[in-house]
Amino acid sequence: MLHNRDGTYYVADIFYGGEFGDSSTIQLVDQSLDADVCSILPKSLVCEEEIADSIFFMSCRVPMTSSLYIDAASCANASFSAYPYFYALFSGQTLNETGFDESCTVEVQVPRPVGLQYSNITGLPRLSISDIHRELLRGYNVSWGCATNVDFSDRNRRVAIAVRTLLGVLCLIIVVVLKFRRRHLCMDDTIEEFLQMQNKFMPIRYSYSEIKRMTESFKNKLGQGGFGSVFKGKLRSGRFVAVKLLELSKSKGQDFINEVGTIGRIHHVNVVQLVGFCVQGSKQALVYDYMPNGSLDKIIFSKEKNINLSWEKIFEIVMGVARGIEYLHRRCDMQILHFDIKPHNILLDENFTPKISDFGLAKLHAIDASIVSLTAARGTLGYMAPELFYKNIGSISHKADVYSFGMLLMEMAGRRRNLDAFAEKSSEIYFPSWIYDRFDRGEDLELEDATESERKMVRKMIIVAFWCIQIKPTDRPSMSKVIEMLEGAVELLEMPIKPFLLTMERSSTDDATESMDRAQCSASDS
Structure with missing residues (x-):
């Protein structure tokens, strides 16, 4: 038998060339194939390079109507198939030339066996998956040596055959090793190792040329992120x-x-969907669903009347974001802590349904674990929980996302940034402190043209936000409790203690005042 890293082959037959230059070949068959069971997924995977004249076995999200796709559902191996529909597809020179559908992902790529070479099947009736399975069982013919025109004795002939067989096998092993090394040297080792561990990996893998094609060579820039x-x-x-x-x-x-x-x-309906990715040498890209209404910060901080959402729609967005975070915390196999919840990372689709995005700082954690180990603070100033800076306040946990959500909720209720150096009054520079004092005096937020039910809705949002931004993590509710509070009546909510450390509040106000002074000085100098 012949072994390589990806599978095991056995020699079904050896064909010796003649004495006058005829080629000698070995017939190799993948041992992972079963002659009695329709199992058409060989273990000799070829994932990184496209081989001319090969067969792709792929799973698809939706049924394929093109005649190029051969139904392989009866032979699908559930451990490999990511999607419910399974097909075989013959390639010409590259996968892109086959009419490959974007909703499919390639599970296995193998060279065509001899009986299915392009020249052998041209003009024949449409193949079935049984035909393909039968030809795979016949295997591949691999050249392993050349004959000579020397008149051998029987003994010398046997020796020569043995030597040529050994050289042929060694050549084949060298080809396999070189192919494997070339495939992996073009990619960052850490990322490649990570991808190999994703047994249930769903998104589509694109080449860099496909990324350039779909973006028209990066023609339309939507924005700039942290990474x-x-x-x-x-x-x-x-x-x-x-x-x-x-x-x-x-x-x-x-x-x-x-x-x-x-x-x-x-x-999840409130988490942006990752469609695919690209890793090719030094090139890395992530492909998401497009959100036509942009990010939330452009809506709640905009002064333009044409994109001013109603309070009812604002509240729907609040609930969507809360349900998305709660899903990340409690309803996944692993607890996902986002660590960067803010308006900029909340995207809105065509119906203004919110989608949590940008998981570049996220951390996976066991569901039943209450404490997270971090080597450094992560997040955006103004939304980061205080325990990320002050270790004596409490342990880092999912409550850090609760704090960030509270700061976001406060900005949505006020339709302004929490810290505004250009506020009309110095007391209004830090919005959470200013609005807490108003509530403490029995006053509400001044809202133009708001109904009584809308005023109660906004008051409820602010009270819940106060609970979320409590200094100690243990004083904050879970996201499940936050949803329960938002869905309940405002009359049932109690005002928590003022959630600010004096030093922190003074520092924020001083920084804002300094920023305002610098801006005024610059204006006067110009």
Whole structure:
């Protein structure tokens, strides 16, 4: 038998060449195939390079109507098939030339056996999966040596045959090893190891050329994130996507691993969907569903009347974000802590349904664990929980996301940034402190043209936000409790203690005042 890293082959037959230059070949068959059971997934996977004249076995989200796709559902191996529909597809030179559908993902790629070479099947009736299985069982013919025109004795002939067989096998092993090394040297070792561990990996893997094609060479830039730029793209199916091109000098591959390791394994109406990814040498990209209404910060902080949402729609967005975070914390196989909840990372689809995005700082944790170990603080100033800075306040846990949500909720209720150096009154610079004092005096937030029910809705949002931004993590509710409070009546909610440390509040106010003074000085100097 002949072994390589990906599978085991046995020699079904040896064909010796003639004495006048005829080629000698070995007939090799993949041992993982079963002659009696329709199991068409060989273990000799070829995932990284496209081989001309090969067969792709792929799983698809939806049924394929093209005649190019051969139904292979009866032979699908559940441990390999990511999606419910399974097909075989013959390639010409590259996968892109076959009419490959974006909703499918390649599970296995193998060279065509001799009986299914292009020249052998041209003009024949449409093949079935049974035909393909039968030809795979016949295997591949591999050349292993050359004949000579020397007149051998029987003994010398046997020796020569043995030597040529050994050389042929050694050549085949060298080819396999070189192919394996070339495939893996073009990718960061850490990322490659991570991808190999994702047994139930769902998103589609794209080549860098496909990323360039779908973005028209990165023509339409949507924005700039912490670890790269985001561009608008379009799949062959007509579906619009957002493509984040990662900057390796900043993320060093960790942002890619965080995103794929978290968002790649889940699907929820309030979490942005990862469509696919690209890892090709130094190029890394993530492909998401496109959100036509942009991010939440452009809505709640905008002064333009044409994008001013009603309080009812604002509250729907609040509930959607809360349910998304609660899902990450409690309803996944692993607890996912986001660590960067803020308006900029809440995207809105065509119906203004909120989608939590940007999992570059996320961390996976066991569901039953209450404490998270972090080597450094992570997040965005203004939304980061105080325990990320002050260890004596409490342990880091899912309550850090609760704090961030509270700060976001406060900004949505006030429709302004929590810290505004250009507020009309100095007492209004830090919104949470100012509005707490108003509530403490029995006053409400002044709202123009708001109904009584809308005023109660806003008051409820602010009270819940106060509970979420309590200084001690143990004083904050879980996201499940937050949802319960938001769904309940405002009359049932009690005001918590003022959730600010004096030093922290004074520091925030002083910083804001200094920023305002600098801005005024700059204006007067100009």
